[in-house]
Amino acid sequence: MMGLNLHLFKTKSMIIPKEPVLSAEQLAQIIAIVTEYNCQIQTVAGHHRNVYAVLGEERSTEMVNRILGLDYIDRFDAVDSPFKLMDIKSELSNHKIILGNHILGNGSFVIAGHCTIDPKNPNLFIETAHAVKEAGAKAIRGGVWKPRTMPYSFQGDDASIKILMEARAQTGLPVDTEVMDEHQLRIAVEAGVDILQVGARNALNYSLLKNIGHLTQNKKIAVLLKRSMGMGPINEFIAAAEYIAAAGNPDIILCPRGTSPTMDGYRNYPDESITPLLKEKTWAPVIVDPCHSVGRAKYVPSAALAAMAYGADGVIIETHLDPQRGIGDDPKQSIKPAILKQLISDIEAIWEIKNRTVTA
């Protein structure tokens, strides 16, 4: 976006073609028009159709009329929100994210697995992957890289990506891993990871978010975006998602994971309660991370159920066959597969309650 002075951009407009996708010729024609008005076009790719955001200083009636005059254009929509794409009333409001054979929002979705893959014990992770599948999880978490408070702690290992993909091959489930920079991002995309996780520390790292949106465009890779650590405003969270969507990938899952300052006794201050507020503003599915929120295994099931009670679409649960042999956060906050199995049964029961009720 360099080279054009965009700093006063106020418009929030999208062009919706009649067909799912503009042809290259049609797109060039539209770009030619908006350029006359100092505007730019940003293509936003969805599973079923593309929309074309107009970035520019003002909404010229003349420009709008010229675009609406093209016979392959259906609508020119103004979005009454700072969020052109993530807003619940935006063109993407019916956008669905598909992971494996599950459509997010249709029943509860549980991601489970190790916080961090131990490259010295690949079998431990593979066994956990099978166990969480058996327990009812629908995707597998495995940290290849891991942000650590201290630079001298284990930071992960590129080689673990193979272990993660082996788990995918053996179980048939989609896999999730966190990336912190372009190097890791390219490895993960190249390997075929299904869900890229952005952690709380990078939740407002806009350069990374743009990079992810750009490099995963049209690749059917979802991005699980954690909330940043402070008790910041909700719009800041959704705006971070907007960065990814504006860069080309609208398959975004929002993930509350507890905030600081901490609740005395927990690792963070649980914030699954943000779920109904998010769902009023955005169409994006919400998957809560109770493990980082409470930070100790014994509290995880209660926090997971509370997330479902607040209307979350699922949870991500650190699970380990033998937490004490885990690395990263696993020894503190991973539960065992047997606990996970019971928990998933309870989660499904709360899902049923929430989806038969009219009260929430």
Added chain:
Amino acid sequence: MMGLNLHLFKTKSMIIPKEPVLSAEQLAQIIAIVTEYNCQIQTVAGHHRNVYAVLGEERSTEMVNRILGLDYIDRFDAVDSPFKLMDIKSELSNHKIILGNHILGNGSFVIAGHCTIDPKNPNLFIETAHAVKEAGAKAIRGGVWKPRTMPYSFQGDDASIKILMEARAQTGLPVDTEVMDEHQLRIAVEAGVDILQVGARNALNYSLLKNIGHLTQNKKIAVLLKRSMGMGPINEFIAAAEYIAAAGNPDIILCPRGTSPTMDGYRNYPDESITPLLKEKTWAPVIVDPCHSVGRAKYVPSAALAAMAYGADGVIIETHLDPQRGIGDDPKQSIKPAILKQLISDIEAIWEIKNRTVTA
């Protein structure tokens, strides 16, 4: 406690008699002994038995042996906690609070009714009382007095106590009201209120807590103690309950109600997640107030279900036949009886899930 220099008291000890209650003569004998060692006796009355806390500068072996030598004394217990009475391992660990024909902890307990009784519309409150009973509530909330941010707002009316007691008479359900000072406390106790509520603003008003404990001793009146507003430590909350118990009434219910700073979008920052932490430390039942936590009626059911998911024993729900005609907080955060009925059904379902599971 004036007149004796208690400021270095470290002992945490309790005398447990063989019979449920010491006779006056026995008590006098014990007081005579401990006084020789510069200690005092505090009687703590339970439904089934009394215990006798020893307050004093040190635990003299000689004194302990003299007391244990009395044939009517069963045990002299040291409590390994700052909380002689509220600690989960204290003598009161099996203490049960009975309200109406419900033992707290046995199934979910929902208190419902107006934030504030409008003295000009007594029938509105009576009708709500019948409606919440029909919806499944087990106790009736009705604010006779109401702390208000501004001194010029309606502060309640002594006369409303009659309306509250009329609701009790007509429905047969226990009633709950908030008191802020000794004047109100005496009126409420005199009238026969079943649950005295201490609001967040007075949650650390130790003079009031002592007064309540003293004036409700042996009167089968429960005290619902709200958590104070800041994100203060858990021990501060339990210590406030200890004030009431130490003053004579252990029938205490802990009530999280959201903390400040607020979550952007809610009235406060929801804190039902404190429930498992409280239950590890104290035997006291936990009833959550989701209405003050989220502050808007549409979010109340989700927050109430989350509280149950965290293991609460019940919730207190502002309910009003016609919230827009309500006063105090009712227009913003009261739900209607039809919503309450559905909510109670969902609450009971989550109670079942939590109490069949071993995971939480």
Added chain:
Amino acid sequence: MMGLNLHLFKTKSMIIPKEPVLSAEQLAQIIAIVTEYNCQIQTVAGHHRNVYAVLGEERSTEMVNRILGLDYIDRFDAVDSPFKLMDIKSELSNHKIILGNHILGNGSFVIAGHCTIDPKNPNLFIETAHAVKEAGAKAIRGGVWKPRTMPYSFQGDDASIKILMEARAQTGLPVDTEVMDEHQLRIAVEAGVDILQVGARNALNYSLLKNIGHLTQNKKIAVLLKRSMGMGPINEFIAAAEYIAAAGNPDIILCPRGTSPTMDGYRNYPDESITPLLKEKTWAPVIVDPCHSVGRAKYVPSAALAAMAYGADGVIIETHLDPQRGIGDDPKQSIKPAILKQLISDIEAIWEIKNRTVTA
């Protein structure tokens, strides 16, 4: 205010007489008028003049005109703020609080002395009183009663009021003590205490605030109101002061003292930074308590200087000849008189900087 349905009161109006005070006859005449319109009169006594707040459901033009028609009435003012009395644009905007021979706001004002008076060591307190006077303090703090987290801690002693008043007699300086209930309030007022302190735990105890305002009316007793513990809104703090003023005593000093959650390393989260925000909204002087804010003696001087840098009118500093022999909070957060002397010199220097500068 019971017996009249005030719950919809929205008016914020004050009657200003031509003379400083209405005669009894004049006041009766005005009460007669406003009663016809379902309103009430609240007298607010200042050092130099009284104003008369009108509490009522609406501002009837007819009523206003009748009052303005009285020849002894100067103005009928509507205040554009929820704070009739505390607002910086209210009739009291030029109200000055005098303590000893100091007008608050004219130079820095330091209150110093023990957190808690030890009734077993009265001389220790008297010696500290002389030492803080010598160090430059303008008033003496001495806790007769003390709110403590645990009910088994030393709670203070009525008898200490004599020690406090002896310090006043010997030094000639005004004295400050905290009160938590009506019993203590009456003792302190009766003894002739100059500054009544309301602690953070009772900062929103409106019954106490009303009582204080009522019982100190026209007695030239100032009220030092601490901010409540949570990170609550500024208006809540000023509204609490409004309770005292509306009950009859406008000699109110606002005292930030740190909020919870704590800053990691301090007792609370320092909040002297609220000072400029308070001073924009209210005319009340601000005296900051850095000791409870940071909670450890070694950080107190820096925090005190920061408060002055933010424009505070003074600070209240726990000072003790021998902190390790102190009770209450003294061992942790009291400084020694020699440190206080240096600190007051620095405080005065920052006062000079702030009051020659145009930048703040």
Added chain:
Amino acid sequence: MMGLNLHLFKTKSMIIPKEPVLSAEQLAQIIAIVTEYNCQIQTVAGHHRNVYAVLGEERSTEMVNRILGLDYIDRFDAVDSPFKLMDIKSELSNHKIILGNHILGNGSFVIAGHCTIDPKNPNLFIETAHAVKEAGAKAIRGGVWKPRTMPYSFQGDDASIKILMEARAQTGLPVDTEVMDEHQLRIAVEAGVDILQVGARNALNYSLLKNIGHLTQNKKIAVLLKRSMGMGPINEFIAAAEYIAAAGNPDIILCPRGTSPTMDGYRNYPDESITPLLKEKTWAPVIVDPCHSVGRAKYVPSAALAAMAYGADGVIIETHLDPQRGIGDDPKQSIKPAILKQLISDIEAIWEIKNRTVTA
């Protein structure tokens, strides 16, 4: 650090040579030794000497003795802190950072200039640069890139780096700019920027921090690291600095800039009060950013003075000749050069007070 399993590293040890720098041959010899014990060497370059951190699973006595046996080795130090390098007791405790002709810590240091350089108005920035120099600033701030909450806001412009360097050339003062990714980092380093700023959103972006430490090693470029937004623990802040130091550049300045949740009335919750806590733990200088903390120009001078009162080594102040013509945060929180001049005079006066006093 990939390829070696570092996840259990607990040692905190440093090798100090007798000469300021090990020769290549000496370093190779040491690496050969530690490799036998599964350890690694990390070179940490200072202005005056290098130290060599040992990263490894345990501290083998044999290994230590072999190293101490080398005649060019002075000491093998264990650091009693998680922070090998940033700890106040580490080998770097006397490390000094020099900017222009100023040694940080010797007198106050004020950085001033635009939040964001407007590439369409280069002269405005150059004029501001001259004006802040004249006002007494010792370095010039100019945002070439700017993280913005919304992806559609102006994000900065690579071309502005030339404007920034032109200001440096004309004024002779060191210049400061924020970088968010490797692309920007390389441009800034290549251009010769003196201070690289890491903003609050990237304060825990460890990949960026490592990259910065690596690419600025031995280049006499300082890194101004802002505190992350949440009220996180102090150690997390210092640990982030440790990432930069461990990657090779110990010229790190810590910058508190306010936390979320916000203080009602400010942009953030001011946290200059963290300064004394930082200075107890680390030798790094502290420069506070009051502009982002309070977020409105009129409060900036008071907050800047409070930072100095807490013992900060300086402040960074957004300053603009005509704030209303600014972009980014300038219209809200930039002060004018005339205000800056007065402020710097006050800052210097408080510096004098703090450095003659023994109280803080």
